Amino acid sequence: MLRIACPYCGTRDEVEFHWGGDAHVARPGPEVGDAEWSDYVFSRENTKGVQLERWCHVFGCGQWFNVARNTLTHEIHAVYRMGDAAPDPDR
Amino acid sequence: MADQIGSDVRIDRVTGLSIVSLKVSRNQLDSARKTLQLAKPLEVAGDDPRSLWLGPDRWLLVSDTVTADTVIVSCTRGLAGILHNAVDYSSGLAVLRVAGRRAPLLLATGTGIDLRPARFPAGTCCRTRLGQVATVIVSEAPDVFDLYVDRSYETYLTDWLAESASIYTSYAG
Amino acid sequence: MSQPFRTAQGGRIERSKPLLFTFNGEPMQGYAGDTLASAMLANGVRTVSRSFKFHRPRGIVSAGVEESGGLLAADYGCGLLPIVRATQLPLVDGVRAESQNCFPSLNFDLLRILDYTRSLWPAGFYNKVFKWPNWHAFEWAVRRTAGLGRLPERIGPLRCCHMNAHCDVLVVGAGPAGLAAALDAARAGDDVLLVEQDREPGGSLLHDPAEIDGQKPADWLRNAVDALQCSPNVSVMLSATAVGYYDCNVLTIHDRSAAYRRDEPVEVFWKVRAERVVLATGAIEQPLMFGNNDLPGIMLAGAMRQYAARYGVRCGQRIVGIVNNDLAWQSITALPAAGIEVAAIIDTRDSIDDALIDVARQAGIDVYPGSVPIAAGGSRAVRKLQFRDAQKHPRTIECDAIAMSGGMSPTIHLYSQAGGRLRYDEALACFVPQHCRQSVAVVGAANGEFAVPQTYNIGLRKPSPAKTGCQWIDFLHDVTASDIELACRENLRSVEHIKRYTTTGMAVDQGKTSNLNALTLLGDLTGRHVGDVGTTTFRPMFMPVTMAAIAGIRRGDLYAPAKRLPAHDWHAARGAEFEDYGGWDRPAYYGEDRDACIRRETLLVRESVGLFDASPLGKIEVKGPDAAEFLNRIYVNTVATLEQGRVRYGLMLDENGIIIDDGVFVRLAEDHFLVNTTSGHADRITAWLEEWHQCEWSDLDLVMNPVTSQWAVVTVAGPGARDVLSTLPGLIDLSTDRFAHMRFASGAFDDGTPYRIQRVSFTGEQSYELSVPAGFATEYFERIWQAGKAHGIGLFGAESLMILRLEKGFLHVGTDTDGSTNPLDVGFGRVVANKRTDFVGARSLQRDNDRRADRRQLIGFELGNARETVLAGAHVVTGRGAARRSEGFVTSACRSPTLGKTIGLALLERGHERNGEEIELFDQDRVVSARIVDACFYDPDGERMRG
Amino acid sequence: MKGYSAFSLVGHALRGHRHWKPLWRNPKLKKSYDVVIIGAGGHGLSTAYYLAKKHGVRNVAVLEKGFLGGGNTGRNTQVTRSNYFWPQSAAFFDHSLKLYEKLGLDLNFNIMLSQRGVLTLAHSDHDLESLRRRANAIRINGIDSELLTPDDIKELVPLINLDARYPIHGGFIQRRAGISRHDAVAWGFARAADTHGVNIIQQCEVTGFDIADGKIRGVRTTLGDVAAGKVCIAVAGNTSVLAAMAGLRMPITSMALQAMVSEPVKPCLDTMLTSSAIHMYVSQSDRGEIVLGGRADAYTSYAQRGGIPTVEENVAALLELIPAFGSLRLMRQWAGITDITPDTTPIMGKTPMRNLYITGGWGTGGYKAIPAGGDTMAYTIANDEPHMLIADFGLERFERGALIDEGGASGVAH
C-alpha cells in the first residue's frame, strides 16, 4: 500500500487519494489538428521508472498536487504543489 | 441518540451547532487567515466561532452560541474585499462524539491516520477516511473525538461505529 | 484415558488441566498448553490424514507453521473448518478433529489406487491426455478427487474487524533474537510492536536448553518478557502472524488471539505502518531426500525435540536420526533425556565434530558417519530404515520414528515480499537476506545465525542415489524427485516452469519444507549452481488468512455505505419502497404493488399534484469575478448570457466529447452561480470542477462550495403545484407573470426558515423545486403534505418520475446515453453550433467521426399495437436470422399510463433523419414493430409546464 | 510433433517416463529472421504458431526477456468468453472461443477448456436493462446468451446470497464461456510453434530497434543485434516501453491487476461468476482453489505486485455474494501488469513505422483472445494488411475518435 505525503496534510494511506495521470500536460487550443488533439486526449507517458503524475487528496484536503514516483519500485521521490516546477530528475 | 458500548467507549450525537463552510480565494489566503485568525493546517483555532482547518482554502466555522447567519455576517465583514464564500452548513453535517478509554482504538478500526496522543493531541483536526466515508476528526480532549460527517452518511457511520465497537469489545474483553 | 506417549514429567503443559477432544470420533485427552498435534502424538496417533494427489498416509512432521502432514478438519466452535494445521491449533476443550481427503475411512482409502498406479499420473499428465472429446467430459471427476477438505455446511459465529496501527519499530518474531531487538528499541525510547505467531513468546528458547548470555533460557526469557512488560512504549501481540509486507513498510497481521474461544470468537486483521521493521522470524528445518521419506513417523529432528522439551511428548519409542548438520545432533542427543531410545544417528557427512560423537555415544547412540539413507520401510507408518554405511554396506535398523534434518532455511518470506534480495550462502547451504530497499533489518536465525555461539556445519544436500521407493519433495502436492527430473527432461528447466509444471511449492504451505530441496535438485539436474537457479517469488500470505478477517466488518449493510435522505423516516412512514439509486436509498414508489403504484403516481402528477424528494440533486455554489467564464468553459451551453435569477439547462462533456452529466444552473448574482448536477454524479462533478480549476485554470479567480447536503429539495409537480405551495406563509408570489418557468428566487418563510425555489420541470407539469435546510426537511414535507390534502396531493417516487420524464422525452444521462454518446447525437447540434467559445470536449466534436450521419442518434418511438410492450435493452434490428443486424437499442421504454400506449427512446443509426419510419424491436428472439416519432410524446409545446 | 495420448502415456509409464521429448528446444539466437516477435506470452507464441502453420513463414523468432508464458498469460484468471457488446468485438472474440474449442486437439496439448458458463450479475433494474441491452446485442451477433432470473441463478450457484447489500435482480449467462488452463495455453502454443521450426529464445530482452529511413530493420537485444524483415510487439504491460523505443506514443496505461486464491477445497462453485457493479469475479479452479479478482490498482505500475486495499475490496465483494467463503483462507495474492486502453479494446495491426506491427492494449482481458489474436496478427504480418476481424482495432482509431467502448458497455473486462 502506498503512503503519500500530501503537501497540505502530511502522509496518508493510498486509499485517501485519487490518481490523476500525467502531470504537466499542456491543453492545446481548439485550432490544433486531429492528431495533436488525440495525442493530448489519449496518449500517456506511462513511464517505466520515475514518472511525474497528479494525485488528488479526495478524502482529505481535496487538493490536487504532483508526485514524482518510480513506477517500477513505487518509491516516491518528490511531492510538489500544482504550478510548482518539476523536480530535477537526476536528484 | 446515545449509544453505550461497555464503559470504555460511548457514541453521542452532538446537536445544536451552527456550522459555516468557508471557502477563500487562493489569491487572498494570507490576509484572510490574519483577519479572521483562521486555524492553521490540521488544527482547530479560536473559541466562538471555532475554525476547523479542512484544507488550504477551506474552513468550518463552528459555534454553539450564535446562529450561522451571525457567523456569516461577521465573516463577510471581516473579509470585506476578499473573495470568499461563506454558507450555512449546519444541516449538511452530522456531528458524533466518540469518547472513552477505547475511543482512539475504535476509530483505529476504520482509519489509517496516526491517532497516537503524541501525533494527534487535543486540538488536532483532520479530514480523512473513516469506515469508507470522508470524515472530519477533531480531537477535543484526550480520548474525546468529534466526528463531522456528511448528513446523508450519519446512519451508516453510526451503525458502523456501533458494530465495530461491539466486535472490538468482545475481542479485547 | 491414557496418553501412552506422554513423558512422566517436564514440558510447559499444565498437567493439572486435562482437556478432552476427539479424533475421528475417538475420545482423547490432552493438557492445557498442548497443541492439537502434541496431544494427538501423546495419544499415539500416527496417521492423521491423506495426501492431496495420491492419498498416501500422512502424519505430523513438524511443530510449527511449516506443517505438511498434520492438516485436518477441526471444529473448535466455528464449524468444521478444513485444512486446520494441528501444529498451530492450541488444544481447546472439546475440539472435534477429523481426517481429510480419505474415503471411506482414514485407514482404508479407495483413492489410494491413485498411489498404486502412480506411474500413470506423473507431473503434467493432464496436459497429455483427456483432450478428446473435450476436457469438460473428464473435469468433473478430476475436480472431485482434487481439493483438500470441504467447505463447512453452516456459517460459524466468527466475527472480524480490522485494526490500524503505527509504530517506530515493528519486531516480527519473539524468539531470543526478536526479544533482544525489541528490548534494544524499547530502551532507545521507540514505540515498539512485537508480534509472535505462537501463543507464548520465546521461540527456540522454549525448547533449546543451551544457555544464552550465561543464563538458562527460561530465566533469560522471563527477564526479557518482564522487562518488556514494564516498558510503556512496548506492546506485545501473541497468536498473531505477520502475513504480508507491502510498500512503505506497511505490514498486515492476522491476529488469532481471540479466535479459539467458544463464545464470541473474533479474528482481527491488522495493518501496521512502521518506521522500521525487524524480522526475527527464525528458520525452518528442511527434510532430507530418501525413499518413502513421507511415511508417518518421519519427522523433523528439531520438532521431535520440541515435542519432548515443550510438550513432554515422545514422538516414538525407538528413533533413528538421519542428519547432515550439527544442530540436528543437538536436537537428537537431547531426546534420551525424555526417555526416548535413540537407536542411531546416520550422518551423510564424512567428518563430524568428535564432541558431538562423544555426547551421542555416552547416550548409547550408534553413530554412522559418511552414510547414505536409502529408504524407509512400513506401510501406514515407518517400521524400519535402510541405509548404506561408510563402507557401503547395506544396513537396516528397526524403528518406529525417524528424526530427519536437512539443515535450516531462514524464514525470509516477509523479507522477500518487502522486495529484499537473497543470496545463496555456500557455508549454510541456504538462501539468506542480502539487500532491501525498505527500512528493514533481519536478525537471528532468519539472518542465517542458526547457532550462535557455535558454528554451524552442514553437509551437501542431495537426493539418495538409490532408487528404492519415491523420494518426496513436496509432501502436500505429492511431488517426487522423478517429477522434477521429468520436468527437466521436457525442458521445463526454469525454476518458475518447474514450479508450475510439477506444482511443487504451490500447496497450502507454499513450499516451506519443499522449495529448497526442489531448487537443489534442479541445480544438480541442470548442472547449475543453486544460487543461479534462484527461488520462485515469495508472496503474501505468509500463512493463509481467513477471508472473513480480510473483509472485516464490511458485511451486509456495512459492505458499502448507503446515503440517506434527510426525511428518510417520513417517507418510510408513508410506505416508501426504498431502492439504491447511485448510492442513495430513495423511494422507488409508495405502496405494495409495484406496477400499480407507479401507474397511480404517474397519473397523480398529471392530474392533480405530486410530492417528490429531490434532495440528492447535486448543488455546487461557484462564486467570483471569473465564475461565469469558468462555467462557460465547462458547459456546452452558453453561460455568460444568463440573466440574474434565471435558470438554464446545460450539458457537460469530457475531453473526448462524451456526455458525462446534465442539469440546470442558476445565476444567483452577477458573480455567483448555483450548479445542479444529477443525483448520482454530485460528488463526481464537484471533483470534476475542482480538478479543472486547480489543475488547468487556476488563474481564474473563483471559489466553489458544495452545498448538496445542506439543502433538502421538495419537488411539487402537477396542475395543483402552485396552489399547494402558495399556502406556505412567506413564500414569494408564484403566479406565472411574476415567477415564470426557469426562474429562481430565495427568501425566508414567516417562521424564519430560509428557502430557495426554482421553477423547473422534469415531469412536464407545472413544477417547483423548493429547497429548505435539510434540518427542516421532515417539517416541510409534512407541512406541504397537509396543505396539499385539499388538492389531492400524493407522493411519487423515482420510478414514476422516470416515466413522467420519458413521456416528455427528457434525456436521462447514463440511461439514454452511454460511453459513446456526444451532444450532437442527442439533438444538441444547434447549441454546439451557437457556442462561440471553447469548452471542455468542444474540439473532439470537430472530428469527422463525431459528425458522421450514420451515428446512433436519440429518437422517440411508439408501438403500433396498443397491447404490445417492449423493454429497455431491446435492439432495433434489420434482416432475419444470420443476416440480422443491430442498428441501435432502446434506452428507455414504458407503457405510458398517460397516453395508454408503449413509448420509448432509442439510440438509432441515422435516427434524426428517419422520423416516421417503421422499425423492428428485438428482445430475446421476440420481435415487435414500432414507429419513429418525435421524442416528445406529451404536451410538445410545453404549455402545461409553463402555464 | 510427438503425439500425446492415453496410449503414449501408458507406454512411457512402462519405460519410467525416461523418453519424453522436450516440449521445445533451446535454439541459439540467429543473426537474422524474417519475422521477430517480441514477447513469448500467449499472443507472441500463437502469432508465431499461425505464421508458421498457416502462412508458411517459419524463419521466425520469439524473443522473451524472462521465461515463456511468465507474463500475464501465466498469471491470469482464465476467463474465456465472447459475450461482447460491439459487433467488431463479438466477431473477434467468438472466433477466439471457437478456436479454443478445438485448440486441445489442434495443438495436441490439453488446455483444459472448461465451458462451465460465465454468469454476469445485475444488482438493480437499471443494471438489468444494460444486461438486457448486452444480451440482445450478443444474440444478434450470433452468440449464445440467456437472461436469468434470481431463481435461475440460485439454482446455478446454491451458495449465492440473493439479497446482498446490492441485491441480485437477475443476470445473464454465456454457457459456452468458461475457463481454461493459462499455463497450458502458453506451453501448448510454444510446443506447437517450436515443432513448426519457430525459434523461441528465452532470457533475451529486446533493448531497442534498428531503424533506417522510417523502417524497422531489426532489434537490439541483450544477446546481440538481430536483423528482421518484420517485427511484432507483443509485450502487454510493456507495450508503451517498446513502442517508445520506436518513437511511438501509446494511448495506454500500465496498471497492476491482482488475482488471489484461497486454499483448495472440494467442488462448491461450478460456474464463473462476475459482477460489474461490485467489480469482482470468481471461479473455482480444477485444483479446488477459489480464484478471484477485480479492479486494477488504479495507478501506473510496472512492479508485478499489488497492494492490500484491492485485496480487501475483492474479498469483501466475494463474501457479499457468497458469505460461506468467509471461513476459507486466502493463500496467495499476485499481480500482472496490464496495458489498459481508454476504450478497453485492444490495439492491433500496423503502426506508423513500416515493418513494425503491434498486438497490445489487451489490458485485463486478452487471455481469451490468444488464439484469435495470433491468427489475425499472423495474417496481418504475412500480408501487411489488417485481417478483417481486427480492421477497427488499429492505433489510428484514436486520432479518428472512433473508439470501441467495451468498458462503458460491459463493465468488468476480463
Ligand SMILES: Cc1cc2nc3c(=O)[nH]c(=O)nc-3n(C[C@H](O)[C@H](O)[C@H](O)COP(=O)(O)OP(=O)(O)OC[C@H]3O[C@@H](n4cnc5c(N)ncnc54)[C@H](O)[C@@H]3O)c2cc1C
Ligand atoms: C491478474 C490478471 C487476471 C487476468 N484475467 C484475465 C481473464 O480472466 N481473462 C482474460 O481474457 N484476460 C485476463 N487477463 C489479461 C490477460 O492475461 C492478458 O491480456 C494476456 O495474457 C496478454 O497476453 P500477452 O501475450 O499479450 O502478454 P504476456 O503474457 O504478458 O506476454 C508478454 C511477454 O513479453 C515479455 N516482454 C516484455 N518486455 C520484453 C522485452 N523488452 N523483450 C522481450 N520480451 C519482453 C514479457 O516478459 C512477457 O512474457 C488478466 C491479467 C491479469 C494480470
Ligand SMILES: NC(=O)c1ccc[n+]([C@@H]2O[C@H](COP(=O)([O-])OP(=O)(O)OC[C@H]3O[C@@H](n4cnc5c(N)ncnc54)[C@H](O)[C@@H]3O)[C@@H](O)[C@H]2O)c1
Ligand atoms: N541458548 C542460546 O544461545 C540460544 C537459544 C535459542 C536460540 N538461539 C539463537 O537465536 C537464534 C534463533 O532465535 P530466533 O529468535 O532467531 O529464532 P526463533 O526460532 O527462536 O524465533 C522465531 C520466532 O518468530 C516467530 N515467527 C516466525 N514468523 C513469524 C511471523 N510471520 N509472524 C509472527 N511470528 C513469527 C516464530 O514463531 C518464532 O517464535 C539463533 O541464532 C539461535 O542460535 C540461541
Ligand SMILES: Cc1cc2nc3c(=O)[nH]c(=O)nc-3n(C[C@H](O)[C@H](O)[C@H](O)COP(=O)(O)O)c2cc1C
Ligand atoms: C488460475 C491460477 C491459479 C493459481 N493457483 C495457485 C495455487 O494453487 N497455489 C499457488 O501457490 N499459486 C497459485 N497461483 C499463483 C501462482 O503461484 C503465481 O503467483 C502466479 O502465476 C504469478 O506468478 P509469480 O507469483 O511468480 O509472479 C495461481 C495462479 C493462477 C493464474
Ligand SMILES: [Zn+2]
Ligand atoms: Zn491533503
